[in-house]
Amino acid sequence: MKLRIATRQSPLALWQAEHVAARLADAGFESVLVPMVSSGDTDMRPIDGTRQVGLFTKRIQQALLDDEADVAVHSLKDLPTEVNEQLALAAVPPRETVADCLVSKSGMTLSDVPQGGRVGTGSRRRAAQLLSRRPDLRVESIRGNVQTRLSKLDVAEEGADGPFDAIVLADAGLVRLKMQDLPRYHFTFDEMLPAPGQGALGIEVRSADAESHAAIATLDDIETRASVTAERTLLASLHGGCLAPIAAYANVAGGKLRLSAVALSPDGKNRIDESAEIDFESDLAAAIELATKVSDKMIAAGAIEMVRG
Numbered sequence: 667m668k669l670r671i672a673t674r675q676s677p678l679a680l681w682q683a684e685h686v687a688a689r690l691a692d693a694g695f696e697s698v699l700v701p702m703v704s705s706g707d708t709d710m711r712p713i714d715g716t717r718q719v720g721l722f723t724k725r726i727q728q729a730l731l732d733d734e735a736d737v738a739v740h741s742l743k744d745l746p747t748e749v750n751e752q753l754a755l756a757a758v759p760p761r762e763t764v765a766d767c768l769v770s771k772s773g774m775t776l777s778d779v780p781q782g783g784r785v786g787t788g789s790r791r792r793a794a795q796l797l798s799r800r801p802d803l804r805v806e807s808i809r810g811n812v813q814t815r816l817s818k819l820d821v822a823e824e825g826a827d828g829p830f831d832a833i834v835l836a837d838a839g840l841v842r843l844k845m846q847d848l849p850r851y852h853f854t855f856d857e858m859l860p861a862p863g864q865g866a867l868g869i870e871v872r873s874a875d876a877e878s879h880a881a882i883a884t885l886d887d888i889e890t891r892a893s894v895t896a897e898r899t900l901l902a903s904l905h906g907g908c909l910a911p912i913a914a915y916a917n918v919a920g921g922k923l924r925l926s927a928v929a930l931s932p933d934g935k936n937r938i939d940e941s942a943e944i945d946f947e948s949d950l951a952a953a954i955e956l957a958t959k960v961s962d963k964m965i966a967a968g969a970i971e972m973v974r975g
């Protein structure tokens with residue numbers, strides 16, 4: 667049996683689907699890509715609170731439900747935390763690079779950006795964190811795939827008074843698209859904590875499809891799975907969704923699972939930072955316990971109201 671892998675057609679999505687196909691081949695499983703059109707790729711309106719979550723992921727989930735494909739490959743940070751009982755997250759492969767980057771002509775650090783500089787991002791999480799550290803910046807919305815966004819460093823938009831000084835992108839996307847040579851500054855986690863699930867892939871199958879589940883499960887990495895479980899559980903507890911100004915990063919080191927999180931007001935003027943760690947013996951219960959401990963403290967400090975602005 668050839669596993670049919672549903673994928674969006676952006677260069678990043680295709681890279682991710684091909685990567686999964688290659689890992690499956692390493693494990694002895696044959697597969698074929700089934701490309702789909704998603705509304706998230708064609709709709710260039712700015713992302714705001716009125717737009718739906720799950721824009722990038724629904725179309726390929728539908729392909730599974732309609733039995734047009736057996737496997738859906740997502741950027742995990744784009745996958746809503748609400749569970750669809752008909753689908754199962756069968757694998758979270760090893761996460762390689764997690765940070766966000768500031769991309770500019772000269773590779774400026776955050777403090778190098780000139781006073782009042784114009785920085786592009788379509789993400790409320792990134793906008794709020796930029797403004798928290800640099801309230802003087804003009805943070806403006808920008809959309810489109812990675813290539814389209816990069817073009818904004820060269821060309822001014824209609825009506826704008828110049829190109830962007832810098833834009834914010836996930837390092838994972840740049841590395842996957844072989845754009846490591848672009849001048850870029852890796853934010854410290856203190857400057858910019860990533861989105862829950864950033865840099866990780868999430869691979870879904872139909873819950874009832876035991877055969878595909880068993881094949882895909884060979885790609886699962888327990889440390890990455892536990893880390894993203896902690897990040898996503900925290901996001902769900904804060905009723906965040908992928909559009910909220912909430913960031914979280916977890917990792918395993920020295921037998922401990924550690925989680926750091928921040929919730930911000932959309933204007934970046936207020937923030938709640940929290941972190942904790944727990945002994946880790948490859949069990950997901952620890953990840954959930956840790957996330958609950960951190961989110962309880964953040965909720966008590968007013969995080970749910972804060973992120974609404």
Ligand SMILES: NCc1[nH]cc(CCC(=O)O)c1CC(=O)O
Binds near residue numbers: 743836837838863865
């Ligand atoms: N929301 C778009 C998106 N979804 C996944 C990635 C890159 C890969 C990742 O962050 O896991 C990107 C681009 C970006 O945020 O710069």
